Amino acid sequence: MATVVRELELMPTAEPAHARSILSGWLTTVDHKQIGILYVVMAVCFLIIGGCEALVIRCQLFWPHSQLVAPDAFNGLFTMHGTTMVFFVGMPILIGIGNYLVPLMIGARDMAFPRLNALGFWATLFGGMLVYFSFATGGAPALGWFAYAPLTEHTFARGPATDLWALGLVVSGIGTTTAGINFIATILGMRAPGMTLRKIPFFTWTILWTAVQIVIAMPPLTAILVMILLDRNLGAHFFDVQNGGSALLWQHLFWFFGHPEVYILILPVFGMISEIIPVFSRKVLFGYEFMAAATAAIAFISLGVWAHHMFAVGLSRPEGLFFAVTSLLVSIPTGIKFFNWLATMYGGRISFASPMLFACGFLSMFLIGGLTGIMLAVVPFNFQLTDSYFVVGHFHWVLIGGTLFGTFAGIHYWYPKVTGRMLSERLARWQFCLLYIGFILTFGPMHIAGILGMPRRIYTYEAGLGWEIWNQLSTIGAIIQAPSFAIFAYNLIASLWKGKPAGDNPWDAWTLEWATTSPPPSYNFETIPTVHSRRPLWDLKHPDDPDWQYE
Amino acid sequence: MSPATLMSTATLNAVQPDRERPLPLPPSVTPYRGLAPTQLGMLAFLASEAALFCTLIVVYLSYLKVDQNGPTPAVLSLSLVIATTVCLLASSITVHLAVKSLHSGEHLSFIRWWAATIVLGIVFLLGTAFEWRELIVRHDLTISRNLFGTTYFTLIGFHALHLTGGIVAMLAVLGLTISRLLSTKSRASAELISWYWHFVDAVWVVVFSVVYLAGR
Numbered sequence: 001m002a003t004v005v006r007e008l009e010l011m012p013t014a015e016p017a018h019a020r021s022i023l024s025g026w027l028t029t030v031d032h033k034q035i036g037i038l039y040v041v042m043a044v045c046f047l048i049i050g051g052c053e054a055l056v057i058r059c060q061l062f063w064p065h066s067q068l069v070a071p072d073a074f075n076g077l078f079t080m081h082g083t084t085m086v087f088f089v090g091m092p093i094l095i096g097i098g099n100y101l102v103p104l105m106i107g108a109r110d111m112a113f114p115r116l117n118a119l120g121f122w123a124t125l126f127g128g129m130l131v132y133f134s135f136a137t138g139g140a141p142a143l144g145w146f147a148y149a150p151l152t153e154h155t156f157a158r159g160p161a162t163d164l165w166a167l168g169l170v171v172s173g174i175g176t177t178t179a180g181i182n183f184i185a186t187i188l189g190m191r192a193p194g195m196t197l198r199k200i201p202f203f204t205w206t207i208l209w210t211a212v213q214i215v216i217a218m219p220p221l222t223a224i225l226v227m228i229l230l231d232r233n234l235g236a237h238f239f240d241v242q243n244g245g246s247a248l249l250w251q252h253l254f255w256f257f258g259h260p261e262v263y264i265l266i267l268p269v270f271g272m273i274s275e276i277i278p279v280f281s282r283k284v285l286f287g288y289e290f291m292a293a294a295t296a297a298i299a300f301i302s303l304g305v306w307a308h309h310m311f312a313v314g315l316s317r318p319e320g321l322f323f324a325v326t327s328l329l330v331s332i333p334t335g336i337k338f339f340n341w342l343a344t345m346y347g348g349r350i351s352f353a354s355p356m357l358f359a360c361g362f363l364s365m366f367l368i369g370g371l372t373g374i375m376l377a378v379v380p381f382n383f384q385l386t387d388s389y390f391v392v393g394h395f396h397w398v399l400i401g402g403t404l405f406g407t408f409a410g411i412h413y414w415y416p417k418v419t420g421r422m423l424s425e426r427l428a429r430w431q432f433c434l435l436y437i438g439f440i441l442t443f444g445p446m447h448i449a450g451i452l453g454m455p456r457r458i459y460t461y462e463a464g465l466g467w468e469i470w471n472q473l474s475t476i477g478a479i480i481q482a483p484s485f486a487i488f489a490y491n492l493i494a495s496l497w498k499g500k501p502a503g504d505n506p507w508d509a510w511t512l513e514w515a516t517t518s519p520p521p522s523y524n525f526e527t528i529p530t531v532h533s534r535r536p537l538w539d540l541k542h543p544d545d546p547d548w549q550y551e
Numbered sequence: 552m553s554p555a556t557l558m559s560t561a562t563l564n565a566v567q568p569d570r571e572r573p574l575p576l577p578p579s580v581t582p583y584r585g586l587a588p589t590q591l592g593m594l595a596f597l598a599s600e601a602a603l604f605c606t607l608i609v610v611y612l613s614y615l616k617v618d619q620n621g622p623t624p625a626v627l628s629l630s631l632v633i634a635t636t637v638c639l640l641a642s643s644i645t646v647h648l649a650v651k652s653l654h655s656g657e658h659l660s661f662i663r664w665w666a667a668t669i670v671l672g673i674v675f676l677l678g679t680a681f682e683w684r685e686l687i688v689r690h691d692l693t694i695s696r697n698l699f700g701t702t703y704f705t706l707i708g709f710h711a712l713h714l715t716g717g718i719v720a721m722l723a724v725l726g727l728t729i730s731r732l733l734s735t736k737s738r739a740s741a742e743l744i745s746w747y748w749h750f751v752d753a754v755w756v757v758v759f760s761v762v763y764l765a766g767r
Binding site: 112113116177180181182184185188190191193211215216217218219220224226227235237238243244245246249253530531532544546 | 600
């Protein structure tokens with residue numbers, strides 16, 4: 001193949017390259033591994049920015065009547081915190097990890113469309129920068145990340161901040177959509193010989209369904225953001241309630257994107273956990289087929305649950321009932337996954353290395369987040385607690401306890417493959433403990449504050465409502481969490497030099513990415529491997545007892 | 552950086568204690584015979600486009616006939632749009648014939664049908680332009696006039712934008728074809744563009760039915 005020959009010529013040489021050519025190499029790269037790293041580095045930078053915004057929010061809420069930030073600035077902070085964490089941390093970090101791993105896991109040399117892949121990254125980065133330029137226009141948009149109409153209309157948001165916000169999300173949304181298209185083409189069309197869809201690594205399977213959700217859910221978001229821009233700049237009336245536009249329609253359309261979005265943020269994590277738990281339990285994944293079906297079921301059901309964000313808006317009774325039932329239905333496939341992870345661990349030789357530690361953190365915390373989700377899916381309960389801090393507690397519990405813990409598990413698991421060095425276990429343990437304690441302390445009290453009636457998104461509150469202690473506990477928790485992120489960033493950077501050399505397969509894992517060197521060469525595999533089972537490296541190591549005899 | 556190597560099966564065979572039992576031989580592997588990655592990518596892209604147009608159509612329908620003032624869909628004239636619709640449907644046939652002659656290697660007939668498709672697409676766009684001019688000048692319907700104007704111009708505008716993109720892509724393939732007669736790569740891209748073109752035509756059938764037939 002001509003492309004292979006060309007890539008071999010582009011293979012990095014052993015001599016130290018000139019610093020400028022390294023820089024231009026990263027700027028112009030179309031290699032899926034470099035793009036994956038760029039995505040993750042970008043997401044970690046935005047994680048730090050979004051985390052600082054959260055810290056300011058928490059400090060403002062420490063005392064009643066605090067004057068740390070003005071009300072408008074507070075509104076801007078929670079808007080940017082939410083937007084950043086969802087669009088510029090959560091999605092890029094998962095897309096980046098997927099970008100790095102999917103071709104390696106399926107035995108391909110790159111993604112299907114390498115240049116489109118680069119476009120996707122740069123669109124995401126520039127979209128993020130556009131959104132942040134709004135600070136330079138005299139204040140971030142004060143909308144909340146779901147930007148309920150008519151707050152986005154010119155009447156209520158006069159400056160250009162809202163335009164920059166919408167434009168940035170359009171640009172990054174297009175980038176994300178291209179990533180989804182790329183994943184689908186790669187996973188369906190470029191698998192190694194013998195790797196049928198029933199034999200792909202589980203992470204790849206979840207990325208496939210994430211990509212399906214991206215392709216279905218991102219374009220509607222792009223469309224409605226364009227509508228905002230038309231409303232604001234050409235005088236259209238989509239969400240302009242004075243002229244017959246509908247605020248309710250925005251809610252429906254936004255959550256039609258917004259609910260699949262939260263599964264976009266969790267499905268790849270399910271995949272990572274399903275790779276890590278078997279390796280550190282020394283067993284095959286229990287019930288692969290059921291897990292696969294559950295993933296597809298979650299992806300489908302997620303398209304029909306959006307109005308559970310809107311129970312209090314005045315849905316008709318059948319609508320409320322329908323969306324309550326579909327939302328409760330999600331717990332069935334998720335429960336299947338949960339029990340299968342536990343069954344994988346059951347009777348296994350479990351080692352609590354850092355990836356497994358974070359995976360166990362995920363299991364324990366995501367369970368609680370899932371249970372509060374079931375509570376919120378019950379309509380009368382939701383009426384009581386809608387827009388309260390209980391909701392804030394719930395979704396942070398899922399996004400941090402689920403997505404972030406799972407992503408940390410994945411990063412600790414694959415860092416040796418990416419860099420050729422092990423992360424420091426000691427630092428990882430500190431990071432885990434501080435995050436675990438700080439996280440519970442931050443978001444646990446939010447549930448109680450919510451039950452006590454504290455609404456979300458208020459910049460301050462009256463003394464004597466019984467909310468002080470819970471807010472103060474939350475803030476202390478946030479301050480405990482902060483050093484854990486610093487330790488993580490330090491560990492990532494310092495281990496590049498100080499880490500123990502990893503070797504090709506430090507965890508004795510079974511999927512194809514561990515068959516190549518660490519870090520992998522630009523062409524990934526010298527010869528494209530032939531696959532006979534879900535654990536090709538097991539088959540190689542145990543030719544007398546290969547897996548394909550039993551699958 | 553040392554080259555990537557799979558663990559050699561031969562060395563592993565050597566350390567097997569039980570030399571009597573022959574190692575099990577894996578079943579033969581059937582090669583992948585599905586669609587090419589580029590084709591899968593195009594299908595995924597078209598799925599995302601379908602989601603986009605579904606959103607626009609849902610918005611159009613949910614604001615249909617809620618206006619208290621300004622022009623209503625009754626101002627739309629059918630005669631012109633039926634003529635341009637016929638052009639667009641015909642372009643689906645010409646693009647199909649173009650790809651067919653491409654596969655059978657008749658370059659001249661490919662160029663002829665491909666150019667015909669471009670011309671038909673441009674005729675459709677000119678028809679839209681004329682229609683918009685009528686609506687704006689005669690009926691004073693703009694995007695900011697009322698909800699009908701807002702949703703109508705957005706939906707039709709998005710579709711026209713997609714047609715324009717398709718025409719630009721087809722012009723690029725035409726240029727490549729004329730300048731250095733068809734590589735295999737441009738053959739594949741011509742086929743993918745024809746899929747896109749069929750898709751945009753199909754979207755128009757839905758838009759036409761919704762806007763000009765059912766919603767009028």
